[in-house]
Amino acid sequence: MARPQKPRLAVWKFASCDGCQLSLLDCEDELLAVADRLEIANFLEASRAVGRGPYDLSLVEGSITTPHDAERIHAIRRASKVLVTIGACATSGGIQALRNFVNVRDYVSAVYPTPQYISTLNKSTPIADHVFVDFELRGCPISKTQLLELVTAFLHKQKPAMPTYGVCVECKRRGVVCVAVAEGLPCLGPVTQAGCGAICPAFGRGCYGCFGPKPLPNTAALAAHWSEAGRRRGDIVRAFRTYNAAAEAFRRESEAHDT
Amino acid sequence: MARPEIFFPAVSWIRLGGLMPGPGAIAPRPAALAAALLAQADLERLIQLLARDHRVIAPVVRDGAVVCDEIRTAGEIAFGAVTEQAPARYRMTMPGDHAARWPTGPPATPWKRVLHPSELTIWRAVRRDGRLVFEPIDSGPPRRLALVGVRPCDLAAIGRLDAPLRDGPWPDAAYAARRRGMFVLAVQCTEPCGTCFCASMGTGPDAGPGADLVLTELDGAGPARSLLEARTTAGAAMVVALGAAEAPEDAADEAHLAVDRARARMGRALDTSQLPARLLAHFEHPRWETVAKKCLTCGNCTFACPTCFCTTVEDRLDLAGETAARLRRWDTCFSVDFSYMHGGSVRLSPRSRYRQWLTHKLATWHEQFGTSGCVGCGRCITWCPVGIDITLEAAAVADTAPRTGPTRRTGAHP
Numbered sequence: 001m002a003r004p005q006k007p008r009l010a011v012w013k014f015a016s017c018d019g020c021q022l023s024l025l026d027c028e029d030e031l032l033a034v035a036d037r038l039e040i041a042n043f044l045e046a047s048r049a050v051g052r053g054p055y056d057l058s059l060v061e062g063s064i065t066t067p068h069d070a071e072r073i074h075a076i077r078r079a080s081k082v083l084v085t086i087g088a089c090a091t092s093g094g095i096q097a098l099r100n101f102v103n104v105r106d107y108v109s110a111v112y113p114t115p116q117y118i119s120t121l122n123k124s125t126p127i128a129d130h131v132f133v134d135f136e137l138r139g140c141p142i143s144k145t146q147l148l149e150l151v152t153a154f155l156h157k158q159k160p161a162m163p164t165y166g167v168c169v170e171c172k173r174r175g176v177v178c179v180a181v182a183e184g185l186p187c188l189g190p191v192t193q194a195g196c197g198a199i200c201p202a203f204g205r206g207c208y209g210c211f212g213p214k215p216l217p218n219t220a221a222l223a224a225h226w227s228e229a230g231r232r233r234g235d236i237v238r239a240f241r242t243y244n245a246a247a248e249a250f251r252r253e254s255e256a257h258d259t
Numbered sequence: 260m261a262r263p264e265i266f267f268p269a270v271s272w273i274r275l276g277g278l279m280p281g282p283g284a285i286a287p288r289p290a291a292l293a294a295a296l297l298a299q300a301d302l303e304r305l306i307q308l309l310a311r312d313h314r315v316i317a318p319v320v321r322d323g324a325v326v327c328d329e330i331r332t333a334g335e336i337a338f339g340a341v342t343e344q345a346p347a348r349y350r351m352t353m354p355g356d357h358a359a360r361w362p363t364g365p366p367a368t369p370w371k372r373v374l375h376p377s378e379l380t381i382w383r384a385v386r387r388d389g390r391l392v393f394e395p396i397d398s399g400p401p402r403r404l405a406l407v408g409v410r411p412c413d414l415a416a417i418g419r420l421d422a423p424l425r426d427g428p429w430p431d432a433a434y435a436a437r438r439r440g441m442f443v444l445a446v447q448c449t450e451p452c453g454t455c456f457c458a459s460m461g462t463g464p465d466a467g468p469g470a471d472l473v474l475t476e477l478d479g480a481g482p483a484r485s486l487l488e489a490r491t492t493a494g495a496a497m498v499v500a501l502g503a504a505e506a507p508e509d510a511a512d513e514a515h516l517a518v519d520r521a522r523a524r525m526g527r528a529l530d531t532s533q534l535p536a537r538l539l540a541h542f543e544h545p546r547w548e549t550v551a552k553k554c555l556t557c558g559n560c561t562f563a564c565p566t567c568f569c570t571t572v573e574d575r576l577d578l579a580g581e582t583a584a585r586l587r588r589w590d591t592c593f594s595v596d597f598s599y600m601h602g603g604s605v606r607l608s609p610r611s612r613y614r615q616w617l618t619h620k621l622a623t624w625h626e627q628f629g630t631s632g633c634v635g636c637g638r639c640i641t642w643c644p645v646g647i648d649i650t651l652e653a654a655a656v657a658d659t660a661p662r663t664g665p666t667r668r669t670g671a672h673p
């Protein structure tokens with residue numbers, strides 16, 4: 001019996017560092033299995049060949065930062081049956097969303113010798129602000145395990161098993177000694193969505209919040225606890241203002257301390 | 260063995276200021292089948308005897324904390340560690356004057372990690388010739404477990420886990436397998452921590468039932484000595500095999516006095532009289548909202564708790580769709596998805612999630628299993644990243660005069 005036609009996969013890049021796309025190449029052992037089950041129609045990191053749409057599954061990396069990209073994402077959405085955003089840039093605007101808190105013109109003139117050539121938007125925004133997104137994979141970078149889970153779930157028409165709880169859950173399952181309690185380090189684990197496997201606490205560092213806010217995070221209580229412990233306002237602002245600075249809960253919390 | 264009445268726990272309850280525990284909270288002190296005076300060198304022999312046919316787990320030092328892990332020699336035990344425990348604060352030090360003494364307080368990681376693993380594949384199936392073939396997975400530990408250095412609160416916690424996971428109508432195969440033939444050496448407490456309140460819960464500082472051997476460190480000058488008492492025939496056999504010096508007449512009294520002194524030095528206390536009723540009468544108490552404002556719903560209290568045992572399952576499929584596995588993982592009533600049912604989560608508000616946890620620990624556990632779900636180890640207080648204190652929260656709710664208004668049975672959930 002002839003195998004039915006393979007679903008077609010496309011990988012797209014917007015403002016980003018390519019790290020999340022590389023997670024796909026990083027799958028090594030499983031990559032052949034992925035290629036066996038999906039036709040890789042568009043993946044510039046892996047091949048120059050660009051297959052035309054429509055695509056069954058589009059993985060979109062990066063945020064929208066230019067007028068041109070704000071147009072391009074609509075074309076990709078139209079050509080994609082299922083569109084999944086991958087990584088903090090695509091899901092919340094990424095580290096480049098730090099521009100959202102300042103006047104981007106000031107940055108442009110400070111960085112570029114001829115600023116008039118730069119066409120850029122005032123804000124770095126997630127893909128979901130522009131088009132409908134079927135699923136989001138969090139992380140800076142995304143987790144390879146979650147990416148494979150997503151592709152597997154897509155292929156077998158299942159709901160992907162993804163955590164909606166905080167990093168502390170993974171941290172405690174792993175048996176890590178809490179660095180917040182035992183060392184007094186600031187840790188974003190209690191308000192950050194799980195997915196990384198609590199890598200940083202396992203290496204003696206507080207969580208940096210790479211996977212963005214968990215559902216209904218109590219950022220205010222965590223920040224209040226830090227203040228009571230003597231942390232300066234500026235430190236609290238910086239803790240919430242990293243890879244997911246523009247994610248709603250983190251943005252609100254950093255702004256509450258930014259005076 | 261008759262004891263002067265002064266050493267009986269009930270007497271010191273009165274000394275604590277009338278915090279009488281609920282009926283049945285204090286078990287009579289079990290009698291020793293054999294007793295020996297243990298020197299440090301005897302302990303190494305004891306570990307070696309146990310290690311012959313057990314996987315020995317004991318408190319060890321890792322990442323600046325005392326955690327439970329496998330040991331091969333007594334030298335790996337966290338002797339000399341003193342743990343300072345306060346709300347959201349844990350610091351371990353090794354003061355010289357404490358050398359050779361057992362680490363103080365309950366370890367950072369609960370013993371349930373070895374009995375009720377945080378992650379476990381409960382079944383795996385492969386597609387073979389068009390059929391699904393299920394493969395056996397967990398056959399329990401290859402060797403029996405020996406838990407060495409279990410504090411009384413944690414000893415009681417194992418009993419609390421036994422009720423649902425081993426002795427209930429639906430025993431948990433993985434737990435029961437690990438529990439079978441398990442040997443326990445408990446160490447009674449003479450130096451409670453700042454977050455300890457076992458005396459209030461009737462679980463310590465003396466060791467209740469469940470231990471094969473009970474060790475008590477004796478004070479005094481000279482090399483460290485401890486009293487080792489056997490509570491089971493397995494424990495007695497170990498005492499005989501050790502051939503340690505027989506305990507002098509007064510050693511048991513000395514040990515008892517040392518433990519009794521600890522009873523008066525608990526870091527915290529909780530009035531448990533009628534506590535379930537007093538808590539459930541205040542299901543709409545404003546304090547639930549106050550604590551919810553502070554609670555991060557991170558679940559650390561439940562993972563640190565030695566009696567919380569909730570799990571969730573996740574199904575795993577490989578890319579090719581040829582193998583499927585079901586993974587069981589620790590879960591927490593603080594996560595939104597924990598109460599997910601058709602249409603959404605039942606306990607969305609942090610208020611309902613904190614209230615669910617506290618009232619289950621201290622009230623509804625009694626209805627289910629006839630005991631409190633809390634053994635007073637204080638871990639939830641120490642390991643809460645914002646230092647929420649179960650004894651303060653419970654008292655704030657329960658100490659309010661009963662009022663009319665919705666109670667648990669009529670109150671709206673979220």
Ligand code: SF4
Pocket residue numbers: 167168169171172176177178179180181187188189190198201206207557559644
């Ligand atoms: S180290 Fe961070 S992530 Fe881990 S339990 Fe503590 S607060 Fe949570």
Ligand code: SF4
Pocket residue numbers: 560563564565566567620632633634635636637638639640649
């Ligand atoms: S509720 Fe808190 S004090 Fe009670 S047994 Fe659990 S962790 Fe220990």
Ligand code: SF4
Pocket residue numbers: 553554555556557558559560561593642643644645646647
């Ligand atoms: S009480 Fe503390 S440890 Fe428990 S969920 Fe709330 S913040 Fe986390």
